[in-house]
Amino acid sequence: MARAQTSLSSTTATKKRKSTGDIDEGRAKQAKQPRRTLDTFFARQVPVSAAPDEETGKIEHVSLNDEQMRVLQMVVDEEKNVFFTGSAGTGKSLLLRAIIAALRKKHAKKPEVISVTASTGMAASNIGGVTIHSWGAVTPGMHDIEKLISFIKTCRPAHKRWKDTKVLIIDEVSMVDGNLW
Numbered sequence: 495m496a497r498a499q500t501s502l503s504s505t506t507a508t509k510k511r512k513s514t515g516d517i518d519e520g521r522a523k524q525a526k527q528p529r530r531t532l533d534t535f536f537a538r539q540v541p542v543s544a545a546p547d548e549e550t551g552k553i554e555h556v557s558l559n560d561e562q563m564r565v566l567q568m569v570v571d572e573e574k575n576v577f578f579t580g581s582a583g584t585g586k587s588l589l590l591r592a593i594i595a596a597l598r599k600k601h602a603k604k605p606e607v608i609s610v611t612a613s614t615g616m617a618a619s620n621i622g623g624v625t626i627h628s629w630g631a632v633t634p635g636m637h638d639i640e641k642l643i644s645f646i647k648t649c650r651p652a653h654k655r656w657k658d659t660k661v662l663i664i665d666e667v668s669m670v671d672g673n674l675w
């Protein structure tokens with residue numbers, strides 16, 4: 495329900511912006527800001543990496559809810575293998591951006607240990623990453639794992655990425671071939 499309202503208001507804002515200019519542009523900007531409740535006002539703020547359509551370099555700070563914060567801790571502090579999912583609009587993308595920001599901060603001296611990928615180009619561009627296939631020289635449809643590994647070894651940049659990476663993020667992982675992962 496909340497998600498439906500969010501997309502409805504942003505669609506309306508876009509239409510209005512075309513016809514009436516500055517005032518509605520301001521409203522559209524306001525609508526994009528997350529709402530702050532009393533609880534979130536006192537909660538710990540964490541940085542999130544900027545969404546690709548936002549100004550570059552801008553670091554936004556948000557208050558994660560308890561569940562989001564727990565997942566962030568499991569990934570960043572406890573270094574666990576985590577699969578998180580949820581219904582539309584439950585805050586997965588925002589959490590992922592917070593995780594990426596926290597990992598980049600933690601591994602600031604060795605940025606190559608973090609790889610940000612997704613199963614599709616669209617999902618990858620939303621988090622400032624690349625497709626898992628181009629990142630890892632993974633040939634779609636190649637089901638023979640031994641062959642695939644031999645192929646990856648011939649592709650030096652991809653092979654290096656596989657070896658250097660300590661944290662591999664895959665957004666929309668459910669769309670990745672189940673034989674591979």
Ligand SMILES: Nc1ncnc2c1ncn2[C@@H]1O[C@H](COP(=O)(O)OP(=O)(O)OP(=O)(O)O)[C@@H](O)[C@H]1O
Nearest residue numbers: 528556557558559581582583584585586587588589
């Ligand atoms: N902790 C939070 N504080 C404030 N706003 C939040 C928080 N978590 C999520 N939101 C807001 O809720 C909206 C939906 O979040 P988000 O896009 O991350 O959900 P999602 O689960 O990725 O949705 P979808 O599956 O549809 O892509 C966004 O506007 C986001 O800014």
